[in-house]
Each structure stands twice: as structure tokens, then as C-alpha cells.
Amino acid sequence: MARIIAVANQKGGVGKTTTAVNLAAALAAAKRKVLLVDLDPQGNATMASGVDKHEARPNGCEVLLDEAPIDRAIVTTEAHYDLLPGNGDLTAAELKLMDALARESRLKEQLAKVAGRYDTILIDCPPSLHLLTLNALTAADGLLIPVQCEYFALEGLSSLLDTVKAVRQRLNPSLEIEGLLRTMYDVRNNLGNEVSAQLTQHFGDKVLRSIIPRNVRLAEAPSHGQPIHLYDRSSRGAIAYIGLAGEVIRRERGAQAAVNALHDMHGDGVREDVVDTASYLHQEH
16 A cells, blocks of 8 residues: 655645656656645646646546546656646636535545555645645645755745644544655755754754755756656756655555554554554654
């Protein structure tokens, strides 16, 4: 069964879509079966994956509204990961779902139909904490938070973490913080170093070891409809995302090893809350 990771931060311009697309490509290059869900009405992850968001039919909107099967909407990209495309129609879907029953669980229900085919499902969330993002957090096992290493980096993080707490209480008790990812990092910039130190001070081992540098080739790649892995695999940006993919895989394996060890010790009757705690405590940081 796939591990579902939402990539979210309501603060725009932090490298959220860049991370979703390039992590999907790097995991696919590591022979993982990956689905990327573009849940942002801007459709940037769709375009950066080499798929025209204007011609993507059916897409995430029809899937959320149960107007088309998710199988028909998923497409395979040049970088060998699958994509559930998104575009401006998602705004209409969000409005139509406002009065629907179990509206926060629509994405979870749809992903359950295909989760068995994948190792990892990544969800690129919109830069807001509205219904689409709530759908992502309800469906997800983990939340990956890209944080730009610049002034106001911590702005909005408290709101996001409050939302995570509320989602855990009402909708998804097993939601974990996958990690905070430092993006657009420039080692020559004193402010970047200060922000990085601040994040580590506040969030400790939830700050991932991987750091995404500020990189021209990384910024150019989306305009060519390619992840950095295809556009310039020798660039610093490509190497950084390969490192991030490795860290994500190691964390998954560490958590699964802990779960397996508990089952070996206690049998299948081990309580789920104990398993969840062990999974968290044994993550590699």
C-alpha cells in the first residue's frame, strides 16, 4: 500500500510545486512506483510534468466530484511517474463540494482505489488551508513542508500546524509531520544560515537533512515541461532532489522495520496506536 505524502505550505513561493514534481521524478528514477496528484488549481505541477493542463480531460476536478473514474484521469509522464492532472476546474470542484457530505474525504476515497499500485503518492497542495488542502491532509500519512530560507520563513507555519492538529483530532488521527524541507538555500547568505538555524532550534529532528539550494537550472526546468532530473541531471538542484528521495525512502524503511519488529514481537494483535508511535520514534532523522 502506498505511503501518501502531502506537500503543503499556505505561504506561496516556497518551492512547494518544485518539490512535489522533482521528488516524484527522483523517486521514480529510484524505481519507485509514484503517483503525483496536482491539487492546486494553478496546475503548475501538471505543466511542469510536461502535460498541458488545458487539455487534461478528465482531471482531478471530475475525479473529486465522482464524475469520472480516477483510472481514466491518470496519465504517465516522460519521467516515469503517474500524474493526476489539475487545473482551474479544481476551484469549481471546491465550491461544489462545500455542501457535500464527507467533503473532506473525497480525495481519500478516490486514492484508495489505486493506492495498491504505488509505493508513494505525492499531493501538491494549493497555497491555502481551504477544502482542497483539507482533502489532502485527510488522505495523507505524512505532511512535507517546504520552507524558504529567507525572512518570514516561519510566517504561517503556526497556522499550518494548528490545521494539522485539528485534522488529527477530527479527520485523520494518523497524520504525521514528514519533515520540514529547507528550500532556495544559499550558503553565502547569512540570513539563510540564520533561518536554517532557527528552524532547527524550533523543530529539531523534524527538519530534514536534505537542503534544496537556490539553483538557476531548477528554476528553468518547469518552463520546459520537465523535472530537473530530465532537464539537467548533473545540476545542483537535481542532485539535491536525489538526496531528498533517498532520505524519504530511508525514513519509510526505518518506520516499516519498526512496525515489522513490533508485529514479530507481539503478533498481529498489536494495537495500532502502539504501531503508530513506534513508526514515528524509529524514523531516521
